[in-house]
Amino acid sequence: MTGQIVDVHHHIIPKLYKDELKKAGVSSAGGFPIKDWTPEDSIKMMDDLDIDVGVTSISEPGTMPLKKKHAAKVARKVNEYQAQLKRDYPGRFKSFALLPLPHVKESLKEIEYALDVLKLDGVGLYSNYGEEFLGNDKFEAVMKLLHKKDAVVFIHPSASEKGFVSPEYIPTDFIEEFTFNTTRAANNLILSGTLERYPNIDFILAHAGGVLPYLEWRIDETLKTEQYILEDPLNRVDMIMRKDKGGFVKTFLKHPIRYTKMFKNYAHILRRWSSLSQPAAYYIRKFHYDTALSTGDSTFAGIKEVTDVSHFHFGSDAHFAPDRWIAEMEKNIRETDYFDEDEKRQIFSRNAIDLLNKHNR
Numbered sequence: 001m002t003g004q005i006v007d008v009h010h011h012i013i014p015k016l017y018k019d020e021l022k023k024a025g026v027s028s029a030g031g032f033p034i035k036d037w038t039p040e041d042s043i044k045m046m047d048d049l050d051i052d053v054g055v056t057s058i059s060e061p062g063t064m065p066l067k068k069k070h071a072a073k074v075a076r077k078v079n080e081y082q083a084q085l086k087r088d089y090p091g092r093f094k095s096f097a098l099l100p101l102p103h104v105k106e107s108l109k110e111i112e113y114a115l116d117v118l119k120l121d122g123v124g125l126y127s128n129y130g131e132e133f134l135g136n137d138k139f140e141a142v143m144k145l146l147h148k149k150d151a152v153v154f155i156h157p158s159a160s161e162k163g164f165v166s167p168e169y170i171p172t173d174f175i176e177e178f179t180f181n182t183t184r185a186a187n188n189l190i191l192s193g194t195l196e197r198y199p200n201i202d203f204i205l206a207h208a209g210g211v212l213p214y215l216e217w218r219i220d221e222t223l224k225t226e227q228y229i230l231e232d233p234l235n236r237v238d239m240i241m242r243k244d245k246g247g248f249v250k251t252f253l254k255h256p257i258r259y260t261k262m263f264k265n266y267a268h269i270l271r272r273w274s275s276l277s278q279p280a281a282y283y284i285r286k287f288h289y290d291t292a293l294s295t296g297d298s299t300f301a302g303i304k305e306v307t308d309v310s311h312f313h314f315g316s317d318a319h320f321a322p323d324r325w326i327a328e329m330e331k332n333i334r335e336t337d338y339f340d341e342d343e344k345r346q347i348f349s350r351n352a353i354d355l356l357n358k359h360n361r
Contacts (some may be wrong), residue, residue, distance in 0.1 A: 003345050005330070007046070008154065009292040009315025010054030010093075010207055011035035016082045017058065020074050030159065031172025037319055039085060043092065045318060047324055048103040055352070056082055057096040057124040059320060060158040064102070064129060071100035072235040075102050080311065083118040094356060096124035096154045102132055105142055111142070114150050121356055122152035127178075127185035131161050135188030147198035152359040154204045157182045174320075179210035186212045187219055190283040193272045202355060204313065205287050208294035212284060213302035221281040223273060230274050281306070288355065290315030292346065293325070295332035300339070309343045313352045 021027070027034060042054055058078060063071035075098045080096035097114035099107040103119035114120045123146060125134060132138050134155065146153060157178035170176060183191055186205055190196055195203075205212065276283075285307045303312055314333070316326045333344055 002348040004053075005049075005051045005314055006053045006055065006349045007051045007316045007318065008204060008313045008352050009054045009156075010042065010318040011059045011320055011334065012039075012042060012056045012082070012085070013058075013229065014078060014318060016081065017074065017078050020063075020070075021065060026061060027066045028352055029059050030178060031175035032320065034175070035319060037090065037181075039088050042318065043089065045323060047327075048310060049316070049323065049330065050307060051316065053092060053094060053347070053352075054316075054318065055094045055121065055154075055356075056085065057156065058098045059156060060126055062098055062126060062158075063100045064126075064158070066100075068100070068103045068106060069104060072106040072110065075100040075106075076113070079114045079120060080116055082120060092122040094173050096120065096122045098124060099142075101125070101142070102129035102138065104139065107142055108145055111149065111151075113125045115151065119360075119361055122154060124154045124156060126156055126158035127181040128158050128160075133181075133188045134185040135190075135192035135194050137192075143194050143198050145252060146239065147200045150200045150359055152204065152355055153201045154206070155182065155185060156206045157185075159209070161358070179207050181210070182206060183210035183212045183215065186210070186284075186287060187215070190219070190280055191223070191269075191273055191276075193275045195283045195286060196276055196278075199286075202359065203287050204355075205289050205343055206315065206317075207290070207292050208299050208303060209284075209289045212287070213289075213299075213306045216284050216306050219284070223276065223280045226270065226273050227276075230270060285311075287311065288313060288351075291329060291333065292317040293321060293329070295329040295336075297336060297338060300336055304338060309339065309346055309353070310351050312347050313355070314348050 013034060014037070018036070021034065028298065046052070046054055063074050066074060078098045082093075082097070086093050086095060097110065097118075097120045099110050101107050111123060114123065127134060157173075158181060159173045160177055160181060164171075164177070166177065182205055186203075186209060189203070287307065288311045289303055289307065290313045318326070331338070334348060339347065
């Protein structure tokens with residue numbers, strides 16, 4: 001099989017960005033050192049691996065280690081750099097803008113500038129900004145503007161909070177924690193109603209959506225059950241709790257403040273869940289997924305189960321994944337029996353071209 005390859009998960013590391021991280025005391029991402037990079041590194045890597053177009057983005061931590069005003073300035077410089085990269089290498093690059101989140105006001109300005117002035121091809125977001133995940137109310141204004149701009153949004157995982165303690169023999173986030181944070185963000189986008197309210201946004205989930213396809217049934221049934229209870233809460237809650245209703249009342253009376261706060265928060269959550277017009281599986285199908293570090297047959301089977309092949313895109317994780325791994329990922333797609341030859345061509349290029357053209361008419 002031959003044909004064009006478009007890489008939707010192509011990280012770049014501009015010197016101006018790496019220098020700012022170094023000043024902030026940051027020298028690694030996902031548990032690995034942040035390497036030196038030049039545009040020629042990308043061109044050589046793409047030529048060696050038969051990749052025609054790289055859609056550039058910045059891996060975590062982005063501007064999170066920087067203070068608000070400085071973060072906005074660095075995001076602006078990075079986006080202008082990406083725009084110049086497209087001009088310097090015509091036809092070889094497209095770009096997802098970097099935003100100075102979690103600073104919302106500054107990010108709204110950067111969305112306008114990156115999409116309307118620089119004409120970048122979409123926006124890159126991280127699964128979480130510290131303890132704040134995409135889908136949280138904090139980011140509502142950002143989602144509203146991205147919807148208005150009819151944007152394609154690439155979601156890349158970010159590290160967990162500093163207090164997170166990993167298992168003893170899993171020393172780096174990229175092995176599994178990255179995929180879990182992507183899953184948390186995607187599920188939060190669903191259950192918060194973000195996908196329901198802002199259907200003009202097409203989200204691409206890195207690394208085949210983490211474990212979201214695997215959890216589809218669990219999430220779907222949870223939402224169905226909660227919505228069933230909400231149709232007749234007095235009778236249906238009573239039916240579910242009947243066996244230990246007395247025990248629950250005793251526990252509540254012992255800790256009234258704690259449980260009052262819990263129920264207040266739960267009521268807010270349920271209002272969002274009840275606003276969803278479709279089952280969770282519908283929204284999982286709406287996501288797009290990339291292949292980066294995710295080209296085993298078990299992953300292919302999961303993706304085919306939860307979405308259409310038109311929502312699956314080649315991603316390399318360039319300049320963080322070794323070239324040898326990327327070559328193996330390409331080989332896995334070419335040799336798998338889970339997709340026919342036309343579907344493989346879709347995954348390698350046509351899906352990405354169609355998606356980017358849809359949002360950049």
